[in-house]
Amino acid sequence: MRITAPVRRLDVGDLTACLDLGADRGWPREEHKWRLLFAVGQVNGIDDPEGGLAAVVVGAPYGTAVTAISMMLVARKHERTGLGKRVLAHTLAQTGTESALLTATPMGKPLYESVGFRTIGRCSTYSGTPTGVRAAGISRPYTDTDAAAVSIVDTEVFGAARKELTAALPGFASALRVVDAPGGITGFGAAWPNIDQTVLGPVTAEDAEDGLGLLSDLAATAPGEVRLDIDHRQPRVLAWAEAHGLQHRFTTAIMVLGPDIPGDPARSFTPVMLALG
Numbered sequence: 001m002r003i004t005a006p007v008r009r010l011d012v013g014d015l016t017a018c019l020d021l022g023a024d025r026g027w028p029r030e031e032h033k034w035r036l037l038f039a040v041g042q043v044n045g046i047d048d049p050e051g052g053l054a055a056v057v058v059g060a061p062y063g064t065a066v067t068a069i070s071m072m073l074v075a076r077k078h079e080r081t082g083l084g085k086r087v088l089a090h091t092l093a094q095t096g097t098e099s100a101l102l103t104a105t106p107m108g109k110p111l112y113e114s115v116g117f118r119t120i121g122r123c124s125t126y127s128g129t130p131t132g133v134r135a136a137g138i139s140r141p142y143t144d145t146d147a148a149a150v151s152i153v154d155t156e157v158f159g160a161a162r163k164e165l166t167a168a169l170p171g172f173a174s175a176l177r178v179v180d181a182p183g184g185i186t187g188f189g190a191a192w193p194n195i196d197q198t199v200l201g202p203v204t205a206e207d208a209e210d211g212l213g214l215l216s217d218l219a220a221t222a223p224g225e226v227r228l229d230i231d232h233r234q235p236r237v238l239a240w241a242e243a244h245g246l247q248h249r250f251t252t253a254i255m256v257l258g259p260d261i262p263g264d265p266a267r268s269f270t271p272v273m274l275a276l277g
């Protein structure tokens with residue numbers, strides 16, 4: 001059956017249907033993460049006339065510069081009927097930013113290539129219960145008065161202003177820490193709960209010493225298992241994960257559509273999450 005239903009902007013009332021569609025593809029029910037995506041992004045989907053959703057994708061626009069694309073899902077029974085491309089093209093047209101960014105599983109990559117995305121790097125996900133972590137003591141807890149400085153650092157490092165995301169971070173994170181320097185804040189790091197793991201990200205810092213120090217400060221108080229998504233341009237973070245007993249789980253391709261995204265990847269030690277960059 002070919003589905004002709006239009007693409008529809010979803011809202012948080014569609015959250016369960018999104019989780020069900022993810023489960024159809026073996027994805028965990030990451031409710032806390034989806035709630036953030038509904039808050040900062042456009043969630044678009046196509047209804048399945050037989051009930052539930054046939055396709056979904058999230059586009060989080062950062063001003064007019066960059067859209068972060070994520071959660072690209074098509075129900076198994078409807079794959080290769082053009083729904084993925086249709087909902088993705090609609091979302092890119094709606095957000096209308098100069099560039100778009102995503103990380104692709106091997107299954108998603110051909111679809112993204114078919115609409116013009118190119119691979120610019122790789123990202124590996126590590127998780128496990130960290131061993132031998134000691135707080136570095138280079139950071140302090142975030143307070144509301146740090147909001148503007150965190151947003152400025154994030155904009156410089158990511159390469160586009162992510163005001164809604166940085167504003168949502170204090171409520172979303174289970175820990176949020178900043179690094180002070182004589183001229184003001186130079187780095188910040190968050191940890192957030194995802195089902196039975198704590199994700200360490202974003203971690204943004206002036207140099208590797210501060211970046212790894214922030215990771216240690218966050219990991220030292222994270223309960224149970226942690227997860228890190230590590231851009232291969234950060235070999236010292238890959239080494240940190242391996243040195244602390246975390247295991248490699250999977251690798252995704254970092255892909256961009258449109259002009260390269262400015263910013264300073266050398267100061268980005270981990271992203272918020274694969275979904276948001």
Ligand SMILES: CC(C)(COP(=O)(O)OP(=O)(O)OC[C@H]1O[C@@H](n2cnc3c(N)ncnc32)[C@H](O)[C@@H]1OP(=O)(O)O)[C@@H](O)C(=O)NCCC(=O)NCCS
Nearest residue numbers: 072073074079080081082083084085104105107108110111
């Ligand atoms: C990836 C996914 C979203 C693709 O959705 P889809 O609706 O099946 O894709 P479409 O039918 O729109 O495909 C459009 C084009 O993408 C490419 N493509 C899509 N799936 C492909 C596959 N499995 N192998 C090779 N090419 C593929 C083809 O060029 C295709 O055009 P064609 O069918 O005319 O050859 C779907 O397979 C899925 O949900 N997979 C599981 C979740 C996942 O991995 N998501 C990606 C996360 S990054």
